[in-house]
Amino acid sequence: MSYIMEIMPLMMQGLRTTIWVFVFTGLLSIPLGMIICTLRLSKSKILQGTMQLYILIVRGTPLLLQLIFVFFGLVYVGIVLDRGTAVLIAFTLNYAAYFAEIFRGGVMSISEGQYEASKVLGLSKRDTYFGVILPQVFKRVLPPVGNELITLVKDTSLVYVLGLGDVIRAAKTLSNTQASLMPIVVAGVIYLVLIAIVTYLLRRTEIKYNYYR
Amino acid sequence: MLKVENLSKSFGDKKVLENINFEVNKGDIAIITGPSGVGKTTLIRCLSSLEKYDSGKIEISERREEKQYPVGLVFQGFNLFPHLSALENITFPLIKVKKHSKEKAEKQAKELLASLGLEGLEESYEYQLSGGQKQRVAIARALALNPEYLCFDEPTSALDSELREDVGEMLRGIAKKGTGVIVITHDKIFAEKYATKLYELGEQLELRNS
Incomplete structure (x- = not known):
């Protein structure tokens, strides 16, 4: 126990990085995903094509590689970013693509009848989208969005590649210097607790939306 | 008066409606029967x-007020908004389209629901309502916007036979208040009983009796 207390300060420092990457990526990539989804579903062939290409590139290459590209690669075109900014940009752009596809699935699952009823009632496109379609999409996309958020908690460990210290990096350092596996086990428990909290919050949100079917 | 002149509509090569002519006055219950696939819903x-139709005219004269959609529609499947309560299904368009205040919209919606026998169901959601109740909410939602004409797509198809009479009486009530009612149905017995103008759609739309 005293050993665990001893390694905790360093682990907690790592945890701070894990949490801010998770929270800010979540806050930025979900709205960006909605915007990308809207553009992807727009009537303009150019916008559709651009978004498709963007999604293909992001989903077709590893996040690790994207992190390296944003931080080291952009230097060659004169864009120098600090590590934290590079991490947030790469994570946000990556997760937004996945969220956009989840939202697109949600929007497409709403029956044509909902649009037609809105039209016959004289609702504007804006009122139809924000008042009729989106609230129903939210309910439907909650499970897959939850999946992505849980994956995001674990993906934050990739920041080590840019030299940021997260939970895993702290654990590995401690494990190496003290020749013990214990820090790795503690890191595992920390992730499990984080994900349990996220799962609980998602479940609460789902229950909130359970008032209709 | 709602006057349809030489209305034609095709989907690709398939002609669905060809030179359709008919007239409906406010207060009429015009019922159009015909076999499936003949273009009634279209x-x-x-x-x-x-x-959109390919050619012809739909003219509506003596309108109470100028607005974009003077003809309402009660869908066969009702298409209620499942995330909104029965009351909100009616108030949402009233607030957004008619720009009513929330209080005014709620007052009107409650009166409408009560007039259709739905007191106490204001806070119910679609999944909590029976077929007949859903239909009445859909009718209330359409009537709230004060349409000049209201169309019904197969209003008796989702209902038990006892409820058919209720629907017929409801249509009479709506027509009596000065809204033109247009119904399509394959239910000939219902049509003959309640139509003030009975049409049959085949190759052409023919007036059976008036």
Whole structure:
């Protein structure tokens, strides 16, 4: 126990990085995903094509590689970013693509009848989208969005590649210097607790939306 | 008066409606029968601006007020908004389209629901309502916007036979208040009983009796 207390300060420092990457990526990539989804579903062939290409590139290459590209690669075109900014940009752009596809699935699952009823009632496109379609999409996309958020908690460990210290990096350092596996086990428990909290919050949100079917 | 002149509509090469002519006055219950696939639904979708037609005219004269959609439609499947309560299904368009205040919209919606026998169901959601109740909420939602004409797509298809009479009486009530009612149905017994103008759609739309 005293050993665990001893390694905790360093682990907690790592945890701070894990949490801010998770929270800010979540806050930025979900709205960006909605915007990308809207553009992807727009009537303009150019916008559709651009978004498709963007999604293909992001989903077709590893996040690790994207992190390296944003931080080291952009230097060659004169864009120098600090590590934290590079991490947030790469994570946000990556997760937004996945969220956009989840939202697109949600929007497409709403029956044509909902649009037609809105039209016959004289609702504007804006009122139809924000008042009729989106609230129903939210309910439907909650499970897959939850999946992505849980994956995001674990993906934050990739920041080590840019030299940021997260939970895993702290654990590995401690494990190496003290020749013990214990820090790795503690890191595992920390992730499990984080994900349990996220799962609980998602479940609460789902229950909130359970008032209709 | 709602006057349809030489209305034609094709989907690709398939002619669905060809030179359709008919008139409906406010207070009429015009019922159009005909076998499946003859274009009945397409016809009322054209009337309620859901479908563009290829040629012909739909004219509406002596309008109470100028607005974009003077013809309402009660869908066969009702298409209620599942995330909104029965009351909100009616108030949402009233607030957004008619720009009513929330209080005014709620007052009107409650009166309408009560007039259709739905007191106490204001806070119910679609999944909590029976077929007949859903239909009445859909009717209330359409009536709230004060349409000049209201179309019904197969209003008796989702109902038990006892409820058919209720629907018929409801249509009479709506027509009596000065809204033109246009119904498509394959239910000939219902049509003959309640129509003030009975049409049959085959190759052409023919007036059976008036």
